[in-house]
Amino acid sequence: MPSPQTAKTQAREPLFHITKRVLVPRFTGLKVRLIAIVLAMAVCALLTTILTGENPLSIFQSIFSGSFGTVRKTWSTIRDVAILLIISVAVTPAFRMRFWNVGGDGQALAGCLAAAACMITLRDVMPSWAIMICMTVASIAAGALWGFLPAFFKAKWGTNETLFTLMMNYIATQLVAFFCVVWENPKGSGQIGIINQRTQIGWLPVIGESKYHLFSIIVAVVVCLAMYFYLNYHKHGFELTVVGESERTAHYVGIKVDRVIMRTMLLSGAVCGLTGLLLVGSVNHTLTTTLVDGRGFTAVMVAWLAHFNPLWMVLTSFLLVLLDRGASEIATNFALNESFSDILTGVILFFIIGSEFFIRYEIHFRHHPGKEAAEHV
Amino acid sequence: MDNNTVAVRLEHITKRFGAVIANNDVTMEIRRGEILAILGENGSGKTTLMNMISGIYFPDEGKVYVNGKEVSIRSPRDAIDMGIGMIHQHFKLVDVLTAAENIVLGLPGKLNLKQAAKRIREICDAYGFDVDPNQKIYTMSVSQKQTVEIIKVLYRGADILILDEPTAVLTPQEADKLFAVLRNMRRDGKAIVIITHKLAEVQAISDRVVTLRRGEYVGEEQTSRVTPQEMTDMMVGHKVQLNIERPDPVSPKPRIEVKNLTVVSGDGVVQLDHVSFTANSGEILGVAGISGSGQKELLEAIAGLQAATEGSITYIDDDGTREELIGKDPLEIADMGVALSFVPEDRLGMGLVGDMGLTDNMMLRSYRQGAGPFTDRSAPRQVAQNVVEELEVKTPSLETPVRRLSGGNVQKVLVGREITSAPKVLLTAYAVRGLDINASYTIYDLINRQKAQGVAVIYVGEDLDVLLALSDRILVLCGGKVSGIVPGRGADKQQVGLMMTQMGGDAHAQPADGEDTGA
Incomplete structure (x- = not known):
């Protein structure tokens, strides 16, 4: 038996172990993300060259020209960023509260439906400006209702908000599908087409040329800034952050958690509804079930990548729009299947999301295995 | 075999x-x-x-x-x-x-x-x-x-x-x-x-x-x-002589009266069983007991965070007006001057928000003040600055998330904030959990200063030596019941230890909970 004085564990230390970083150095985050993007680009280039034989650089050129190839493309890229930004900003208060609102799509679509309903049913009874007010109120209210229902059930009976908000999406889609048939134009088409194309009743104001979509862009900027101040400087923003961090602490300092959950989701849904108003009243002037196009889900990613800071979301929503547009440009330019662009988007997102792991955690490798083993011999 | x-x-x-x-x-x-x-x-x-x-x-x-x-x-x-x-x-x-x-x-x-x-x-x-x-x-x-x-x-x-x-x-x-x-x-x-x-x-x-x-x-x-x-x-172990001050209470008056307080948890377990005692102003009432004997429920019930099944908790103001605390919400109770600093095992579970800085954590108590819809961080920042200076909190800045501070510093932030609210009643649990000697003494000192100002302190502790040295009276809990209340001066550590493990502390008494003590 070895003498007790030298007793030391003969543990075989595992090859590596993972610890959570207590303090993330300022530059680590930046460095890791940059490496991730570079790696993602490299893998994309490699993949494209192997599968298509194309020059990898031309791929990146396509991504760029897909978004900024022409003036029109540039403006519609900016418009897409604006729409994605506003819906991302909308889901953010819920996420800060750790309320997993994946119903941004449904809440926005409810707003779309309300706006379209006003444009169609009121066009013969009111002047255009009054209809616009009705549209605004109705779409915001509809989005808020869609957000409020899951919050109410969560606050009162502890239902699962993820499932609830998700299912609210389907209800919204089905409702829109139903009304598309009710209001179909021309008859028998099952589609609504452009609403009030000739009279332009209920079309939201155009600033400058219509192709610039300045109205939506300005609304997005205003909402983004307002949300930033609401979350960081408003008493409500403070309360919902506390609820998200620790319900027990919130309870402890006398915050009424139920009320905060419902209030926050009313707001979240309302801003989603506002997105719906822009989509129908300003961008598309029509109503289809795919009008929101999954942006409610993309918004989750935008918000998450920006660590729920509305100002950073300008960047992250831009990145996601760029990827999306670039990928479809690649598919057209090289006569590739749409799926190929999905693969590229997938690769890039994999690296970007994966990099978060390396920012939050640190990997320690086993050091000097030989030396330590020698000590024990 | x-x-x-x-x-x-x-x-x-x-x-x-x-x-x-x-x-x-x-x-x-x-x-x-x-x-x-x-x-x-x-x-x-x-x-x-x-x-x-x-x-x-x-x-x-x-x-x-x-x-x-x-x-x-x-x-x-x-x-x-x-x-x-x-x-x-x-x-x-x-x-x-x-x-x-x-x-x-x-x-x-x-x-x-x-x-x-x-x-x-x-x-x-x-x-x-x-x-x-x-x-x-x-x-x-x-x-x-x-x-x-x-x-x-x-x-x-x-x-x-x-x-x-x-x-x-x-x-x-x-x-x-x-x-x-x-x-x-x-x-x-x-x-x-x-x-x-x-x-x-x-x-x-x-x-x-x-x-x-x-x-x-x-x-x-x-x-x-x-x-x-x-x-x-x-x-x-044997009683350790600690150099903790214990000034005599200054004109103690009943401040909190607990009568027959019973708390039954959601799954039907009796956490507190007809607990009665009085906490006086200008006095430290120590609460001793094996962990899980109902200490947490007791403090939470007083602070309005835990629903009571039975009994009453009465707050008695300086002018003799009595007010029932059961049924009031935590905010109302806090406004009456009841401050709770509870240090849970994970330290950040209750009372503080780990991802927020010192200023925002101070603001948790005060953010409602001010008429406008926006929060005012200047006063909480001043409070945070004071706490950092007075309690020697080691932090890179006031905006550093408290999660990143060491355990002792986190506790100083929590206790410091509760004391800053100038409470009438200070409920504190495990305030020195995991702290080194110096930090612990800073906290004892703080609590003693509160006592000198006439605050009724209820101190739930783990270390018997400290409880014996600090408390004016010691309430011993055993399985959710009051096993006894003994004066802190001259209390016998072994006696209190026995009271913690057996009702009444008498080794020859009837076995508690019908357990077989025979051997």
Whole structure:
């Protein structure tokens, strides 16, 4: 038996172990993300060259020209960023509260439906400006209702908000599908087409040329800034952050958690509804079930990548729009299947999301295995 | 046949968590055909030590021998391969599966539930368990779940069983049944370890008792040869002279009157049972008790965070007006001047927001002030600055998330904020948990200053020496009941220790909760 004085564990230390970083150095985050993007680009280039034989650089050129190839493309890229930004900003208060609102799509679509309903049913009874007010109120209210229902059930009976908000999406889609048939134009088409194309009743104001979509862009900027101040400087923003961090602490300092959950989701849904108003009243002037196009889900990613800071979301929503547009440009330019662009988007997102792991955690490798083993011999 | 051969031997085991030493140089043996009790106060390192045998932690230093061979137990799987099974306080079962399914879960080989059920019945018959292999877990009582946990480790071939406070969740009748089963297993030559702080239990079931104190091995003895008094002495140690000031209370007046307070938790467990006492202004009322004796519920009930089932809590103002606190919400109670600083085990679980900086954490109490819709951070920043200076909080900046501060500094922030609100009643629990000596003394000093200003302080503590040195009176809780209230000056540590483990503290009195004290 070895003498007790030298007793030391003969543990075989595992090859590596993972610890959570207590303090993330300022530059680590930046460095890791940059490496991730570079790696993602490299893998994309490699993949494209192997599968298509194309020059990898031309791929990146396509991504760029897909978004900024022409003036029109540039403006519609900016418009897409604006729409994605506003819906991302909308889901953010819920996420800060750790309320997993994946119903941004449904809440926005409810707003779309309300706006379209006003444009169609009121066009013969009111002047255009009054209809616009009705549209605004109705779409915001509809989005808020869609957000409020899951919050109410969560606050009162502890239902699962993820499932609830998700299912609210389907209800919204089905409702829109139903009304598309009710209001179909021309008859028998099952589609609504452009609403009030000739009279332009209920079309939201155009600033400058219509192709610039300045109205939506300005609304997005205003909402983004307002949300930033609401979350960081408003008493409500403070309360919902506390609820998200620790319900027990919130309870402890006398915050009424139920009320905060419902209030926050009313707001979240309302801003989603506002997105719906822009989509129908300003961008598309029509109503289809795919009008929101999954942006409610993309918004989750935008918000998450920006660590729920509305100002950073300008960047992250831009990145996601760029990827999306670039990928479809690649598919057209090289006569590739749409799926190929999905693969590229997938690769890039994999690296970007994966990099978060390396920012939050640190990997320690086993050091000097030989030396330590020698000590024990 | 292999009666009393050594099953596990620990030599010079040390385990540290950061700066905290959980176990220091522990050497002990676990023998076959014997029930060993590991006795110790909260935080004495009992569970940590056993977790190292069952593969959950790995010792920093020292050696583990199983059946005479040196081994390194790196995972619970390693442990079970060596025949070591641990039954934890919190059961690890899948609610929607049946007993049999839970028992075979994770085992290699083909799934054959029928055969498994047969073997489970054999185990049940052999030791006298009473469980239906096909019953779903969620329909089971706590005691049945525990039985499933025990069968689970037996099924995996364990012959060294470690039970972490097995009776904590059981009724006395269920505990008796468990003891009968444990005796059957002992007869079968298995090595059994129970971790406990209940003296009655040690006497009722164990053959040998090992005592730990502050992570160190204090001693061991055949159970039949020790009295409860001797065990308490080993557990709590001799009174340590601490240099904590205890100024005389200045004109104490009743401030909080608690009468017959009863709290029943959601799952029907009685947490507080007709507790009555008075807390006076300008006085520190210490609350002593083994952890989980109702301290948390008591403070939370006063602060309005815990619904009371029965009884009353009356707040008496300086001018003699009385107000009932039960039924008021936490905000109203806080506005009346009742401040609660509760340091939970995870430190940040209640009272602070880990991802927020000092300023925002100070603002938690005050953010409602001011008419406008926006928060004003200038006053909280000033408060944070004061707390940092007065309590010497070490932080890179006021905006550093408190999660990143060391435990002691986090506690100073919490206690500092509660004191800043100039309370009339200060409820504080485990305020010095995990703090070093200097930081602890800063906190004692703070509490004493509050007392001098006429605040009624209710101090829930873990360290008996500190409670005895700091408190004017000590309320001893035992299993949710008031075991007694003793004056702090001249209180006897052994006496208080006994009161914590047995109602009334009298070793010769009727056994508490109907447990068998005979030996």
